[in-house]
Amino acid sequence: MAEKDDGEIIEHHVCEEMEKKTNRNLDSHSFLESVTPSEKEGSSSTQSSHRLLAYSDALISIIATVMILPVSHTQIEPDKELQESLQRVLAAKIAVYLTTFLIVTVAWSAHVRLFQVIERIDDFLALLNLACMMLITFLPYTFSLMVTFQQDSFGILLFCCCAIVIGLIQAVIVVYGFDQPHLLNGQIQISENQTFYKYHILKIILRVPVFCFLAGIFSFIYSPLSYVFLGVVIFLPYITHPLKWCWAKAVGHQEEQPNGMMFYSYHPNEPLSKERIESFSDGVYAIVATLLILDICEDNVPDPSKVREEFEGNLIAALSVYGPEFLAYFGSFVTVGLLWFVHHSLFLHITKTTRLMGLLNTFSLAFIGGLPLAYQLTHEFPKNSLNELEAIQISCVIIFFAGIFQLAIWVTALFNEKETLHVYVRYGGKEHAFMFAKLAIYPCVTLTTFFLTCILRRFSAQIFHLMEIIVPFAFLALRIVVRVVLALLKLVFCPSKSVHNADDDTRLPFNSVLS
């Protein structure tokens, strides 16, 4: 209750301060008229940043998942064992994919943070943002150059250049935003230490160009050191807080953070725009779901002359050669679609996303990005070969981890459920069991499939396909199954209470909130 009162007081304060600002803006009109027409015109040239951010999310999610393409297009010679070829050919490319995914996601979360500070945009910022996007989409290419030519300093130099320019553009955006305060986040707009915010944010943003500059210089002198610098850039935000915490514990001196320092604190609980996490995830899921159909559309339309010669004009016979690929497409679409569905249900119940949840989400997405590769592998090998078995097991492992990280998001949310979850999915809420069951389906099913394929090696493909067919029906029947199980559990453990009573019990949190 005390919390709520505080909120109201702050809100009142906001209104007052906003009024002051507006008055000040009106006063300075005659002065600003010639300089910044955008400020003068207010509503028309200043725009909500919503669509710009949605477009940026779409671009970044495409780029994050695209590096799986070179991996999945790698030709694997079927006479070798998959494990061996994996180790030789794929391992490096998969590492590149994962690192690119990580780098792009780091750039994305910097972008999210930036536009949590700058909440409204005008034409100039929109164009600056497009320039920034262009360089971010170029990052994966520079990174793959860097990996392919590890001896050559050009790759790392190009990468650093891009990162430096991105950092400088972001700094310009911040300076421009603080120059025209009506573009800023309402909380910063009314804050008394606006200048402090400005320099704090600039300091954090410019850290990246500085480290990249050093990395670029050291690439000529001693290249391992430049990789260290780049690693620092990527992992610094994630380690500063634990380091500070350890330091405070060791020295015993607790550093005071300035009041209301909600942004750029790099605390694991720092809020990350839920909307943007959703739209970024949607982009990744959508690309991954369609990656296989892209290949099918391009490669699997047979040549008419070939059909005439080899299959005597029988199109169905010619297409049946591609059968496994269609199966792989439908399988991957269903799996990605259902994982999206779980993600959708999960984020429907989450009210606030923290940075840790964002990180777990990134890990989940990184595994999902590998799914088309896994599915493509499942149909590339002769039936009942050791390779096929391993490909199927890899698919299971990937889906398992994608599901586990989704589950981890929920567990993280439960730890702080009063802030991060809707009332009806908290412990004892009436949707709690359904949500848990939804999240548990994929990890359980893939684990079962994995062990079954270990035992019944000969039927691995059949087991895998059966799993794919069963899972959608499991989702459809989930609500009924959970109800039955809950009723049975109640009946077994509390036989004195009737089932109907048990049902009422689960509704308690609602009542306690309503009363």
Added chain:
Amino acid sequence: MAEKDDGEIIEHHVCEEMEKKTNRNLDSHSFLESVTPSEKEGSSSTQSSHRLLAYSDALISIIATVMILPVSHTQIEPDKELQESLQRVLAAKIAVYLTTFLIVTVAWSAHVRLFQVIERIDDFLALLNLACMMLITFLPYTFSLMVTFQQDSFGILLFCCCAIVIGLIQAVIVVYGFDQPHLLNGQIQISENQTFYKYHILKIILRVPVFCFLAGIFSFIYSPLSYVFLGVVIFLPYITHPLKWCWAKAVGHQEEQPNGMMFYSYHPNEPLSKERIESFSDGVYAIVATLLILDICEDNVPDPSKVREEFEGNLIAALSVYGPEFLAYFGSFVTVGLLWFVHHSLFLHITKTTRLMGLLNTFSLAFIGGLPLAYQLTHEFPKNSLNELEAIQISCVIIFFAGIFQLAIWVTALFNEKETLHVYVRYGGKEHAFMFAKLAIYPCVTLTTFFLTCILRRFSAQIFHLMEIIVPFAFLALRIVVRVVLALLKLVFCPSKSVHNADDDTRLPFNSVLS
């Protein structure tokens, strides 16, 4: 004013009816408890459809643009004239691309219409929608089979099967939605002729499976007839209204439409969700902007051994071979980005989108989808060849039409400006001139470039690249240029009034609204 009063009355009516509904639901609880748990639980299992639709938009926009890939990956032998190879190899593929784009967009707009009626979803509808999406993403492949094997009825049969199943799933969604009225659009929920709505919508949705069924049957008997049936399916919505109008003019008898028939009326003014048009367009723009970097990431990382042998280990020299491709990437990214920027500005000023505007938007997007192909062509030919000139001119034509259709959207909006535009961009509004200038930049610049390249054939590439560099700065300087031009125009035509007065004039609409 009368309109406003009506609105209030309707609103009051809504509240009353809603109350009735709620009561009825409460009464029937005991009966429904065992059958439909989702209805009982209301808020938790029933969800806003926002994210489901965003995900569907992302999937459909990817599929719509993907068919450009087989076109752009077509190898053109450089010793032939481009025009000749275009006619032979590309023409068919481009036709396939455009038709697929059209088909997918028709499926998309049917999806938009459906979810304008069904405004809230539950798990069952979400899963049904995913199944529907899977089939929609498969449509382009069946269509390309249909085109490659025109003599074989299998392709058309597969296409019809997909369309029939999609239609049936949509029908199930409608029946389910009307069965659980809390999922419906508020207006239909309170409408007295709900049953009429249900059968009207079902009739329109089931028209597609019926026609496809006929097409499938006739594919065995007389295949041209089946193409006619498919053509009818696609174009029927667009021609029914003009036909009805002509019929009414000829016979003189005006058919009465049922009151408040906002959905599925196929009137050019029928509203189409602005949000979904935006997110579909964002998807297309994002894919198109990144298509070239996908190719670059996959193909343009040189082989280390090749660099060692051919370029003596000089990576920069090896990469400079790919120079034109990087240029093409940056060029296409900038162009697509700026066209997105124009689209973004345009839709910022639009308050309501009609079906006609949606159609024009589709045409604009179809041209934009062809852009990566055009840009790829520009760098594939030797310098100063006739091929290069033609490729550059094709790029200009594509950008020109993409821009012209954007302009057409605005002109259409202006025809009905009171309903479709914000007050400050209407005729005489203060942003009117800026918006017009923004929309006019690309058509004007590409037209100029086209004619310049006709005259100065030798410098065509230079002119084209100069255009690319100038345009972003034109957008940056636009606001200042338009102000200066407006001031000059006022000075020339109305020398008696001062510039400042002229500025006040343009603000009149605002005042008239406020007073």
